[in-house]
Amino acid sequence: MLRSTRNTADRAAELVALLLDAPTVESVGEVIRAYGERGPGVPGLTGGDVAAMREAAARLREVFAAADLGEAAGLLNRILAGSARPPRLTTHDGAADWHLHADGEDDAPWAEWFLVSSAMALAMLLAEHRRVPGGICAAPGCDRPFADSSPGSPRRFCSSRCATRARVAGHRTRRAVRPAGPGERRETEAHPPGEPPEPVDVRGPRPRKTEDPRKTEDPGPPARDLLSGRYWD
Numbered sequence: 001m002l003r004s005t006r007n008t009a010d011r012a013a014e015l016v017a018l019l020l021d022a023p024t025v026e027s028v029g030e031v032i033r034a035y036g037e038r039g040p041g042v043p044g045l046t047g048g049d050v051a052a053m054r055e056a057a058a059r060l061r062e063v064f065a066a067a068d069l070g071e072a073a074g075l076l077n078r079i080l081a082g083s084a085r086p087p088r089l090t091t092h093d094g095a096a097d098w099h100l101h102a103d104g105e106d107d108a109p110w111a112e113w114f115l116v117s118s119a120m121a122l123a124m125l126l127a128e129h130r131r132v133p134g135g136i137c138a139a140p141g142c143d144r145p146f147a148d149s150s151p152g153s154p155r156r157f158c159s160s161r162c163a164t165r166a167r168v169a170g171h172r173t174r175r176a177v178r179p180a181g182p183g184e185r186r187e188t189e190a191h192p193p194g195e196p197p198e199p200v201d202v203r204g205p206r207p208r209k210t211e212d213p214r215k216t217e218d219p220g221p222p223a224r225d226l227l228s229g230r231y232w233d
């Protein structure tokens with residue numbers, strides 16, 4: 001799996017979460033920059049762009065929330081059929097390394113760039129792992145979309161923090177419902193009081209899976225983003 005595909009899929013999830021919450025030109029630009037743009041600003045991003053990106057985000061959220069592989073594939077195919085153009089390679093007139101775009105042109109509107117690059121990355125994840133390319137966090141009160149680019153069984157939570165929170169909440173519920181049942185004994189044997197719970201369903205190093213990638217480790221070398229290197233790469 002290409003690092004750039006994971007990066008673009010994670011960026012899609014983060015932008016969907018932000019755009020469907022309370023986005024501003026500044027906050028959206030900040031996320032775009034955090035996922036690879038190196039310059040001081042995101043060129044030309046306006047309030048109108050953000051409004052159009054919200055519509056794209058609503059469609060992409062359906063993909064993260066898809067019940068099964070077939071539904072996710074159908075949603076992605078509809079997005080690609082309606083918005084993607086023949087893939088092309090570009091360097092943005094020498095400003096970036098050669099990379100792939102499937103939006104209409106190098107300076108396509110931000111919403112088109114966001115929708116198409118996200119759909120392409122999610123489609124590649126889906127084909128790579130043959131499952132829904134992400135999900136909606138199962139932790140109580142979270143509801144955040146996440147991309148799932150890991151091998152193995154599907155994730156259920158947006159972050160290790162939510163996985164831990166859900167496990168703690170689950171323990172409390174089980175204690176309240178059946179304090180002396182055999183199930184409870186098994187749980188307490190597996191995780192005695194005082195022992196920190198193991199992370200649930202979050203496997204391997206996931207530097208970009210936290211709520212805010214800017215607060216984690218360095219994003220590494222400039223993203224050679226095959227799908228989305230618009231003004232950056």
Ligand SMILES: [Zn+2]
Pocket residue numbers: 137138139142143144157158159162
């Ligand atoms: Zn969560």
